[in-house]
Amino acid sequence: MRRRSLLLAAVPAGLVTLAGCGDGSSESSKASASPSASPSSVPPPKIVDGPLPAITAGTKFGEKPTVAKGTGEPSKNLAVRTAIAGSGRAIAENDFIVANYLGQIWATAKVFDNSYDRKAPLVMQLAQGSLIDGWRYALAGKKAGSRIEMAVPPTWGYGKAGNPDAGIKGTDTLVFVVDLVDSFNSKSSSKGKPVAQNDASLPKIGTETDGSAPSVDIQQPDPPKKLVSNYVLEGDGPEVKASQTILCQFQGLVWKKGNKGKPFVATYGTGRLSQLSLEQMQQVVKGLTDGVTGKKVGSRVLIVVPPDQGYGDNPPSGSPIKKDSTLVFTVDILAAM
Template sequence: MRRTLAISAFIALSLAACGGSETSTPVSLPPAEGAADSAPETTVPEDLCVPVGGEAPEPDIAAPEVLETNPDKPEIDIPTEAPTELDRTVLEEGSGDAAEAGDTVIVDYAGVRSSDGLPFDNSYDRGEPFPVVLGQGGVIEGWDVGLIGSQTGERVQLDIPSAQAYGEVARSNIICENEDLTFVIDVRAVVKAVDPGDVPTEPGVELSKDPGVDDTVFEDLVVGDGEVLEIDDTAVIRYVNFRGDTGEVLETSWDADPLQVVYGENLLPGLLEGMEGLAVGGRRAITVPPEDGFGEEGSPDAGLPAGTDMIFVVELIGKY
């Protein structure tokens, strides 16, 4: 499926965060079976580990911009005793669908050692929420299990024993061998697994007639019942882009991680206008003339001839 238009329409112009930068996210590196024996190069010698009560080293965060102060970053109360089993504490209730295995949760998180609260990583300072597909083994077991049942807007604390984190494998000079970990996690959105039968294969509205539409027009295919999208919100979306005159699919994001895009003037004018008033849970068909899209020249290499309308079908999964 072509993706060149997706880069122009959403990713390059308005990417909020979707794994785009190289960052230190140890939670995303689950230990393989037998890793303590088969991968000694990943083990940090005990004498290099920061002792309990020691001072944290400077964070190794590779990102274009690091936010010096983020008011959303939580303070973390560590457990009074070392966790012997996964302890899940909801600090703030969420709403909507509960996350199940196979769903994607988009989260911000901060992680510390349970023993002394020494921080090792967080997404808030990077300004990059982190998408996690549950039940796939792509994160440590404490997350894979502990985020089941989460809802959009929830803040949850996970106190994770080392056996459900990295066990005997050290990951850094803070995450040492047999280290218990504590996370506070803000669930930005719960994205249900894609049902192949629910993927739009046609625009759902009348195709453009020569010479096409004069201005951007839109029609709600599904009316959302959640919060309404506002300027500067980060929208969590899926979309399919159709050629306006034939209905041919130009490109789609439906089979990939949900896009997180800032709803503002950096979007194509047709998308900025066409997404106005869209509510979470809604699906909308937006017909965009060339002047509100990529211009009269179109993008022939991507299958969009000159002077041709586009029809975006956009589903708003969540916002924050």
């Protein structure tokens, strides 16, 4: 079971899931507690330039940094410095970020957490209640591709309670170095290369990448009997594993000739993204998990799910899905965690 980040405060907001699949929050941990967010009554911090300890090694973007011990008293305000300026999209509140980071205690330089050793960036939402407020305020407005160093006082970190599991006291100021790999919002789409759709027996899927729902054109009356999982846009990221949770845009439709886009569930245009736990989805719509597994991050995938790998004879109550329906999904795989 993967180690949950110490930064996460709660289940991220803005989740959209299929009926019965859960909320995507299954990422638990025996190694660390899930800290509470800073109280909402705490006013925004004043952001200052320092003091901040020097980054003494691993100074390039993406390299694991080594950070000196803090000297003297840290600021009571939130200290933030852009060590490397990126040129990507500016990050706003409620965006999801993909980031590598290292965190240590100011007074001792003890590293309490880092993602570099795990060789997997963390995906999280920059939202109140999702992660410590120091990150929210320090990273808002920063651009993807940037390296940010910050010193977070307890008020905007773990508060007076600290985080005993991580060895963090309620009086500790924390130093973070954060590499902002990428960011996504509700208007994000996959940006992979279009793949030819030559099979006339399958739905034709749109390749628009403006965050709107891709068009779906079902012209055949009879669906395939076996699971179909085809690239519409092929990305160049790592292949998704069945144990992961994906950050995505998706829509689901019932196979019916002439259906050109009447989904029973969708994220496109809703102002939200979805975090789908593939392990949980395996228990609900097995074909969706199987269809995503092995596909590359950054892709749009057409998945056709036959009844025996979908809802079969037990569709969700009150939904337009009938017994023994074949389902059609388009999934934009933005990130995997």
